[in-house]
Every structure is written in structure tokens, then in C-alpha cells.
Amino acid sequence: MNWQFTSIEFRGMLYNPSKVPEGESVFKIFPELKKYSDFKKSPGPELDNDMVMLYVFCMYDKSNPYRGKYIDVLKLKVEIAHDVGFTMDEKGVFSEPVEDMLKGKNKVVSANYCLQLERNG
Numbered sequence: 001m002n003w004q005f006t007s008i009e010f011r012g013m014l015y016n017p018s019k020v021p022e023g024e025s026v027f028k029i030f031p032e033l034k035k036y037s038d039f040k041k042s043p044g045p046e047l048d049n050d051m052v053m054l055y056v057f058c059m060y061d062k063s064n065p066y067r068g069k070y071i072d073v074l075k076l077k078v079e080i081a082h083d084v085g086f087t088m089d090e091k092g093v094f095s096e097p098v099e100d101m102l103k104g105k106n107k108v109v110s111a112n113y114c115l116q117l118e119r120n121g
Helices: 029-036 049-060 075-084 096-102 107-120
Strands: none
Touching: 049 075, 049 107, 075 096
């Protein structure tokens, strides 16, 4: 993860993504999330659940620092995806599963994750 913001700038978020060391499970750092079955569902092939969780935290928490820096929603999504560790190919394009997630086409991410976070955020 290559955050553009400091830990202090994430402090107002319900789940501070900077507290999750690279390679560590989100559930280990935030064990209270284990009680929500929606969060444990696989987002699909080629999508790391922990990276998706960090993306959701940063994208949908109203206190995320990205909202103040990026007005354009597409730019916001791309910057967050990049920061949580999703990589682009040599043409500057994310893999199809990541693109689908960014476009709201991944039902697990767009429905279950976001609704659960919103309900509890």
C-alpha cells in the first residue's frame, strides 16, 4: 500500500486503513468485522478480499481524506484503488475484475460491502 495521506489524515474514519500493515488481514486488525457475514464473502477471482475491504473503507467512509482532494468520482476511485495496491498493466488499465469493481459491476462489493459499511458507519 502506498498511501497518499498520513495516518493522522485517516483518523476520522470508522476503520482507519493505515492501521492495517501490508499483507495483514483486515479482520485481524478490526476483529469486530468478523460478525458481518457480508464482509467475509469472496469478491471474486483476482480480487484480494483485504484490498477490497480497504478500498471500501476509503471509498465509502464519509470522513475519508480522498473526498477533499478528488472531486471527480472516477479519479477518486482510481486513486483509492491504486493506493490500496491494485495494479495497472503497461497500458495503464486495471484488470477486468478491478475495473468491474470500480464501475459498480461487482455485486458483492457494490451491494454487500457498501451497504454493510454504511449501516455501521
